[in-house]
Amino acid sequence: MTAKGITRVVIVGGGTAGWMAAAALSKFLGKTLDISLIESDDIGTVGVGEATVPPLIDFHRLLGINEPDFMAVTQATIKLGISFENWKEQGDKYIHAFGNTGKDHWAAGFWHCWLKGLRTGVSDNYGDYNVEHLAARAGKFAILPKSRDGYNYQVNYAYHFDAALYAKFLRKLAENNNVTRIEGKITGVVTGTDNGFIESVTLASGQIIAGELFIDCSGFRGLLIEQTLHTGYEDWSHWLPCDSAVAVQTTLVKSPVPYTRAIARDFGWQWRIPLQHREGTGLVYCSRYLSDEDAKKTLLRNVDGEPFFEPRVIKFRPGQRLKHWNKNCVALGLASGFIEPLESTSIHLIQQGILRLVRLFPSGxxxxxxxxxxxxxxxxxxxxxxxxxxxxxxATQRTDTPFWRYCRNMTVPDSLAKKLELFRQSGKIFRVPGEFFGENSWVQVLLGQGVVPQHYHQIVDIMSDDELAEFLSSVKLSAQRLVEQLPSHQDFLERYCKAK
Ligand code: FAD
Incomplete structure (x- = not known):
């Protein structure tokens, strides 16, 4: 270890991870640090990653970002959740929406009431009790003030945005905070002979950039964390068999919907992310079952607009580095590992990594x-x-292709097997502090995938059947009333943040 204080931070990589780190570190610690970011125009960025989750709003608040400006500049739209299509079985559809569903009792979540209501025949679709779900289906959205007519509910949301424009937007913030951007390709890395810490990187031009702390945002290659420090990788491909994606951007043919679509296909799934000016779409697939050429054809058969370019293939290995922080190098973004983009979590994990680093910043x-x-x-x-x-x-019921049969029959991590068993038996969800996905997410996806508990919590029996029916219908009605008052998503975009 080193007792030397940190004054020079070097960020390697100028994709979403690099510029998020540069914008945040310069905002929070910039007065005490000299921060440089190195990126290579020749190498470029991965160019995907356009759907997000709600905590990004808090990150932007911390950075002092003006939301309408950010949304206009990045051609952003609103995301209220993800529509999962053909996942449980062909033709089936459910939404994993943000926010809460219904009203929880301190001892048992709302879904226990809903489960009893199923037995007595008074429960409707689980999503009918969730404001974000109803708003997504109706194509509506508004940012509501904190308390409205005594009804303290805000519509929880995240964004879809153009990844390239987002990196540019953050670059401006970071450069305004005195981050030095250096363009060039790193061809050498020097480590100390005593402790193996990274001391400097060398560019093809011969320029040497030294630092005390290095943030590896170099993408899948993990230039510092893996190629230099040989940290090691935990491979999850036996649980997450998709290892490839083919991506394209197309024209928009209708107003953007306020949710991401994740459509299961024969050997993987397709994302569809509508922005203000275009749609981003791609097929994530397993190369054991589908060739790259057939993946491109499948994708192009399933787009509505005109593609702007030939579909681009991206290869990945699901998993994570054995250590995200090793010696004086912290890996963020794709350099730290990759869980496929089904729940749009990569940018969130970058954000969390940055905030964690700020909290644990190695002063001294x-x-x-x-x-x-x-x-x-x-x-x-x-x-x-x-x-x-x-x-x-x-948790699929699909058996129509070898890919889905593999997924259905594969063993899963013990931690997931235990969660599944607990829910199946009693409808309970077990969480430990620090986990990102909350009960409402787990319940929506478990029910959406057809996992129905054998029992509900006994506390629900305190209500008579009539009281339960009345309770469920009042929750549904208040969600419906709130959504009825919202403008359309398109109207919201026009008024709030229309791209110039
Ligand atoms: P990159 O964008 O690859 O950037 C790497 C940087 O390192 C570049 O600037 C490059 O120039 C630089 N670099 C590399 N080597 C050198 C060198 N030798 N010298 C100098 N510079 C170098 N995330 C989400 O949150 N939501 C999504 O919807 C989502 N969808 C995705 C879909 C797919 C198919 C994939 C693969 C990923 C998706 N992600 C998504 C993840 C998201 O794209 C990434 O987390 C995000 O873009 C961050 O990438 P990055 O900055 O780590 O890497």
């Missing part, structure tokens, strides 16, 4: 206790996201 020098804490917290969060994604594949 890099110490093993900070590193261990960072890695332990990151592992809890990442494993939870991994389990949640595996659930979508595993």
């Amino acid at each position: 020098g890099v110490r093993q206790s900070d590193i261990d804490t960072f890695n332990a917290q990151t592992k809890i969060e990442t494993d939870n996201v991994r389990d949640f994604i595996i659930l979508h594949y595993h």
Whole structure:
């Protein structure tokens, strides 16, 4: 370890991860740090990653970002959740919406009431009790003030945006905070002979950039964390068999819907992300069952607009680095690992990594206790996201292709197997602090995938059948009333943040 203080931070990579890190570190710690970011125009960025989750709004608030400006500049639209189509079985559809569903009792979540209502015949579709779900289906949205007519509910949302424009937007913020951008390709990395810490990187031009802390945002290659420090990788491809994606952008043919579509296909799934000016779409697939050429054809058969370019193939290996922070190098984004984009969690994990680094910032020098804490917290969060994604594949009733049969029959991590068993038996959800996905997410996806508990919590029996019916119908009615008052998503965009 080193007792030297940190004054020079070098960020390697100028994709979403690099510029998020640069914007945030310069905002929070910029007065005490000299921050440089190196990116290579020749190498470029991965160019995908356009759907997000609600905590990004808090990150933007911390950065002092003006929301209408950000949305206009990045051609952003609103995301209220994800529509999962053909996942449980062909032709089936459910939405994993943000926010809460119904009203929870302190001892048992709302879904226990709903489960009893199913037996007595008074429950409707689970999504009918969720404002974001109803608003997504109706194509409506508004940002509501905190308390409205005594009804304290805000519509929870995230964004879809253009990844390239987002990186440019963040670059401006970071450069305004004195981050130095260096364009060039890194061809060498120097490590110390005593402790193996990274001391400097060398560009093809011969320029040497030295630092005390290095943030590896170099994408899948993991230039520092793997190629230099040989940290090691935990491979999850036996649980997450998709290892390829083919992506394209098309013209928009109708007004953007306020949700992401995730449509299961024979050997993987297709995302559809509508922005203000175009749609981003791609097929995530398993190369054991589908060739790249056939993947391109499948994708192009399933687009509505005109593609702007030939579909681009991206290869990946699902998993994570054995350590996200190793010696004086912290890996963020694709350099730290990759769980496929089914629940749009990569940008969120970048955000969490940055905030965690700020909290544990090694003032006074890099110490093993900070590193261990960072890695332990990151592992809890990442494993939870991994389990949640595996659930979508595993809890399928599809047997129509070898890919879906594999997913249905594969063994799953113990942590997920236990969650599944608990829910099946009693409708309960077990969470530990630090996990990202909450009960409402797990319940929507479990029910959506057809996992129905054998029992509901006994506390629900305190209500008579009539009281339960009355309660369920009042929750549904108040959600419907709120959504009725919202403008259309398109009207909201026009008024709030129309791209110039
Ligand atoms: P990159 O964008 O690859 O950037 C790497 C940077 O490193 C570049 O600037 C490059 O120039 C630089 N670099 C590399 N080597 C060198 C070198 N030798 N010298 C100098 N510079 C170098 N995430 C979400 O949250 N939501 C989504 O909907 C989503 N969809 C995705 C779909 C797919 C198919 C994939 C593969 C990923 C998706 N992601 C999504 C993840 C998301 O794209 C990434 O987390 C995000 O773009 C961050 O990428 P990055 O910055 O880590 O890497």
